[in-house]
Amino acid sequence: MAALPAERPAERLARGAGQHLxxxxxEADLAExxxxxxxxxxxxxxxxxxxADAVARVAARRFDLVVFDTDVSDHGHFDRERRPELPYRPPVLLLAECDSLDRLVPELGPGRRDYVTKPFRVAxxxxRIQVLLRDARPGRARGNPLRHGDLVLDDTVCRARRGTRALDLTPAEYRLLRHLLVNSHRVLSKEQIGRYVWGDHRGDNAIEQLVSRLRRKVDRDAPALIHTRRGFGYWLGGADAAS
Structure with a gap:
């Protein structure tokens, strides 16, 4: 059972607006x-x-989002090869052990997915639920990869590439890259990045290390796209615009 630690009293938690999840x-305790x-x-x-029942319910009615614990014994019913055709594919938040991320395949089909590793925090x-719901709201394009030059991020398969080179990204690196792409040419503060990637501000050192790892993967053997604006934060854009 992945216990959720108590939240800090001063922490403001993201809230919903009646969406159906x-x-x-x-596991009974986790479900409760x-x-x-x-x-x-x-x-x-x-x-x-x-x-199996989750797939049947999604086939029968429209949910705004699915929160799926990958420790469910029959999670294979969500596998791409075994699922029935579904009229609507809601975004999915997977709750997973860190060492299982490299073999996760359960999904409801093309659509937005994200991961939270266990043990996790409520915040x-x-x-992550709020971000998935925001990205899936009506009017947002589905199935169109995010692009900047030769950098491409495809949410339908949770993959990114630079030119012909696939980028092997962790979930946190993928979220950071997506945040930078959506806000290209806009400087994002460390606090903004921390709250988007982890749901809270993890501290400057953790964010600097995450940006450094992502930069090594994205900008390797190619013109730099991820830049630092000292004292302000990080931004993504063409090297000719860096300062």
Missing amino acids: LVVAG LLTTTLELAGYRISLTGTG EVLA
């Missing part, structure tokens, strides 16, 4: 914790303990 969690937390945060919740779960 499906929680898939087989997620249900109670999300309802208090302003979401309407349906709960199931199996992957991070709520923040």
